[in-house]
Amino acid sequence: MEPIQVRATPGYYECRVGVLKELPRLLREGEFKRVFVISGERSWKAAQEYIPDLTDYQAAYSTYNGECSDAEIARQSELASAHGADFILGVGGGKVLDVAKAVGNKIIKDVGLVPTLASTCAATTPLSVKYTDEGEFITYTIFPRSTYLVLVEPEILLRSPVSYLRAGIGDTLAKWYEARALIEGLPSPSVPIQLAYEVAKRCRDVLVTDSERAVHDQQNGELSD
Numbered sequence: 001m002e003p004i005q006v007r008a009t010p011g012y013y014e015c016r017v018g019v020l021k022e023l024p025r026l027l028r029e030g031e032f033k034r035v036f037v038i039s040g041e042r043s044w045k046a047a048q049e050y051i052p053d054l055t056d057y058q059a060a061y062s063t064y065n066g067e068c069s070d071a072e073i074a075r076q077s078e079l080a081s082a083h084g085a086d087f088i089l090g091v092g093g094g095k096v097l098d099v100a101k102a103v104g105n106k107i108i109k110d111v112g113l114v115p116t117l118a119s120t121c122a123a124t125t126p127l128s129v130k131y132t133d134e135g136e137f138i139t140y141t142i143f144p145r146s147t148y149l150v151l152v153e154p155e156i157l158l159r160s161p162v163s164y165l166r167a168g169i170g171d172t173l174a175k176w177y178e179a180r181a182l183i184e185g186l187p188s189p190s191v192p193i194q195l196a197y198e199v200a201k202r203c204r205d206v207l208v209t210d211s212e213r214a215v216h217d218q219q220n221g222e223l224s225d
Contacts, residue, residue, distance in 0.1 A: 005192075006192050007125075007126050007127075007146070008126070008146045009146065010147040010148070010150040012026070012150070013149070013150045013152075014149075014150075014151055014152070015151075015152035016152075017153070017154055017155060017223070018153075019152065019153055020051060020114065020151055021052055022151070023051070023112075023151060024052055024056065024057070026112075026149060026151075027057055030087070030110065030148065032057060032086050032087040033058065033086055034058045034083060034084050035057045035059040035085065035086075035087045035089055036059075036060050036062065036083050036085035036088050036089070036103075037054075037059055037060065037061045037089045037090075038062050038076055038088065038090050038091070038096060038099055038100045039063060039064070039090070039096060040063065040064055040066065040093070040095075040096050041063055043092030043093055043096055044061075044063070044092070046116045046159065047091050047114060047116050047156055050153050050155065050156060051091070051114075058083075060085070062076060062079050062080075064092075064095075064096055064099050065133070067131050067132070067133055067134075067135055068096075068098040068099045068102065068128055068129060068130055068131055069130065069132055069133045070130060071133055072133070073099060073102040073103060073128075073130075074106075076103045077103045077107050080107055080109070081107055085107075086109055086110075087110055087112065087148075088100050088104040088107075088109055088111045088112070089111075089113075090111065090113045091113075091116065092114075092115075092117075093116060093117040093119060093122075094117070094119060094120035094129075095129075095131075097113050097115060097122040098122055098128035098129055101122075101126070101128050101143065101147060102130075102143075104147075105141075105143045105144075111148055112148055112149045112150070112151070113147055113149075114150075114152075114153070114156075115152060116156050116157070116160060117157070117160050118157045118160070118164060118165050118168045119164035119165070119167045119168045119171070120167075120168065120171060121171070121172070121175075123147075124150060126143045126145065127140050127141060127142045127143060128140065128141050128143070154223055155223065158221065158223050162215060165214065165218055166215060169207055169215075172203055173204060176201065176204040179196065179197060180197070180200070183197050
């Protein structure tokens with residue numbers, strides 16, 4: 001019998017207007033004391049007005065270098081450890097979030113993520129895609145535990161470039177067809193794989209039905225379902 005492995009989604013996920021106001025409460029409930037925030041320059045500019053005051057959590061802020069590389073992960077890990085961080089908060093697009101997850105895994109601390117783009121699945125997957133410092137793909141690493149929490153502020157995504165929303169739609173549709181080709185070729189798919197298949201199909205159905213309207217609404221600055 002083949003072993004069954006399940007890579008879970010984040011422990012806590014919430015998407016609604018004003019959700020970041022809940023961050024201090026969630027940190028308090030998790031008994032975190034020292035927060036290390038990793039972001040990019042543009043992503044921090046996009047999210048800053050929505051991030052609440054974290055003075056009570058002795059927050060330190062760091063700007064990443066633009067790539068999720070081994071060198072950058074090591075650098076941010078050293079900074080987080082020097083700060084005595086017990087919680088890593090990633091704010092940004094896919095590469096920033098991947099850096100935050102990798103740092104949390106390296107120094108064995110919980111991670112929270114605030115996506116500023118709807119372009120990748122980085123906010124929900126327990127892995128990081130690694131590149132060289134020059135931006136060339138190397139590999140991806142799957143972590144043994146999932147992200148502690150993910151908070152999605154729709155207003156941030158609404159204000160992001162529409163090209164990233166289109167990219168996210170294309171990326172997710174491609175995942176469905178990749179998954180279908182692989183799963184339907186298996187002689188006896190396990191229950192977790194069957195569930196993954198149904199989730200992927202449901203995501204596809206939502207995009208086929210609603211993605212054109214979503215792009216239209218974002219272009220017009222309208223926050224819709």
